[in-house]
Structure formats: C-alpha cells, structure tokens
Amino acid sequence: MSTSTPVSLSYADAGVDMVAGDALVDAIKPFAKRTMREGVMAGIGGFGAMFEVSKKFKEPVLVSGTDGVGTKLKLAFHLNKHDTVGIDLVAMSVNDILVQGAEPLFFLDYFACGKLDVAAATDVIKGIAYGCEQAGCALIGGETAEMPSMYPDGEYDLAGFAVGAVEKSKIIDGSKIQPGDVILGLASSGIHSNGFSLVRKIIEVANPDLNADFDGRTLGEALMAPTRIYVKPLLALMDSMEVKGMAHITGGGLVENVPRVLGDTLTAILHKDAWQMPPLFSWLQQHGGVADAEMHRVFNCGIGMVVIVAQDQADAAMDQLAQAGESVYRIGYIRNREGNEHPAQVV
Structure with a gap:
C-alpha cells in the first residue's frame, strides 16, 4: 500500500499575497x-478607528453617508488611470452629508480586488487621502480585501x-425654504x-x-475628471449666512435631487439657459x-451642487x-406647487 505526502498549501498558493x-x-501611511485632524485618537493600523467629537459642538448630531464610484471604475481600468477615483469616492459621501449642514470628520474606505496590485492600489488610496484633505476630514481607517x-x-x-457632525440647532433640512427663495x-x-x-454605452457606440x-486635455482625462x-x-x-437647503446633484440630475430638499407644497423652477452646458455633456x-429630458435626469449637466438662500442674500452668497x-x-x-406638477421643472 503506497502513501503520498500531503500537499502543504499556503495562503499565497490560494492567491492571497499577505x-x-x-x-x-x-505605502499609504504617509x-x-x-x-x-483634531479628534483622531487611533487611526490606520488598529482594529477599530477612534474619533472624539470636538467640544465645540454643544449638541452634536452625527451624519453619515456611504457610496462607491460605480462603473466609472471600468473606464479607469481601460485607461489604466487610478489616481483620481479615490477623490470621487470621498466626494460622493462628503458632499452628501454636507447638504444637511454636517462638517465631515472622518472617512473609511473598502478596497476589494482579486489580486492586489500594490502600485495601482497605492494610487487609489493616495487619491482617497487627497480627497480627504480637500474635505478637511481624516482618513482614519479602511480595509483591503484580496479575494x-x-x-x-x-x-x-x-x-x-464618511461621518460628520452638525450642531442640532443648525441642521439643514429644507424646512425653512419658502416661495421666492433663490x-x-x-x-x-x-x-x-x-x-x-450610459457614458460607456455612448463610448461603445x-x-x-x-x-x-478635447477642450485642452484628452477625452479620456475629461471623462475621468x-x-x-x-x-x-x-x-x-x-x-456667514443662513443656507436654507442644499442638494448634491448625483444620479437623477437636477430634476430628481433638488426636490429631495423641498416640502410637499413647493416647486423648483430651473432655467436651463442660466448656465452653459459644458462641452463634454454636449459631446x-x-x-x-x-x-x-434624459440628459437632465441622468447627468449633472454642469451643476454639481445646488444651494438655496433667501432672495436678499443671493448676491452676497454668490x-x-x-x-x-x-x-x-x-x-x-x-x-x-400647482396641482400635481413635478416638484422640479427645467424651463
């Protein structure tokens, strides 16, 4: 009777490079x-990240948001350009919590791949860190999963x-918006x-x-901005002034996102000639x-954030x-709002 020596397998043999x-x-620690920023008690390297909310908040309310980058990543893979998608990742969450008046405090990321490419992953996380610097929040932790x-x-x-904080009395919920606001x-x-x-389908066609x-850079760079x-x-x-409402213009465009901050009796009238649609959207x-109608429903068409203020403060805000x-x-x-009309109209 013959016996065979058992194969000695390792995590690396299974495809995970520790x-x-x-x-x-x-590479990413620096x-x-x-x-x-102030408040960070334990960051990269621990099992959990700890953050102390500043004493400047008397009644702090935590506001959180989560998101990904979506199929923009497919274009990043095609172009082998990984240095900006991390900024996108941060932006999608910090802009979302900002509209309720929250100051972003800290951010955590999750990076998942089949086989870890250290150079590409470093570029991605450098972008995340740069986005956090722009937002004034700490990159306090994250997870890299090789699967x-x-x-x-x-x-x-x-x-x-992202997790942010806002003073309870200063939460922006749209309740103060009224007819005549700008x-x-x-x-x-x-x-x-x-x-x-849709962008990728247009590129395919x-x-x-x-x-x-394209407009001073390559078309690929314009698409990946x-x-x-x-x-x-x-x-x-x-x-410096009362901001009555804000809307981050993401999926759904102006016509779907602006109504999210309006009461049931109000309508936003948007003038499409008030700004020039950038050449990339025209392309x-x-x-x-x-x-x-599909452009306004899918894309931001050149407007990434909406701010609603009283008419007498509009010029100062601008x-x-x-x-x-x-x-x-x-x-x-x-x-x-009149009857059953849509709460946002582009005219």
Missing part, C-alpha cells in the same frame, strides 16, 4: 497621516463612508461619478479616440442622441462663493 498587503499599508476569483485580473471595487448652482468639474453606464485632444468637493466653501458660507448628447473659487450661477427660484 506580503503585498503589508507593503500597501506601509498619505493618511497628512489627513489627521481570488471574485474579480477579473486588473479590476477592483471601491466603497467608502436657487444657486455651483459648477461641476465634469460628469462626476454618475451616469457612467461612438468608438472615439480617448487620447484625442474627479468629482468636485464643495465642503470648505459651503461650510464657510453656512457660517455625450450628440454622440449618444440623448434627449434633453460673491462669497466666487471668492472661494467656485463658479456659481443663479439658476432658478422656488414657488408654490
């Missing part, structure tokens, strides 16, 4: 360290969440991180050269034969935001 994982942690056979080679997925639109940096399934010049982070200018605006509409580096437009107003 050495690469350790190398990634070492970038995470740059995001540290063989779960993802194709060269691909990964991202998720993250709707301001802050320019987007591009497509941001929504509608990329049009088959453009993504390396061709990271989501703008509006945190610092808008926190400053909230400190997408032309090459995809996309109807106007001046302050412009001085902070934002391109801002007076794009509409609030009026009473």
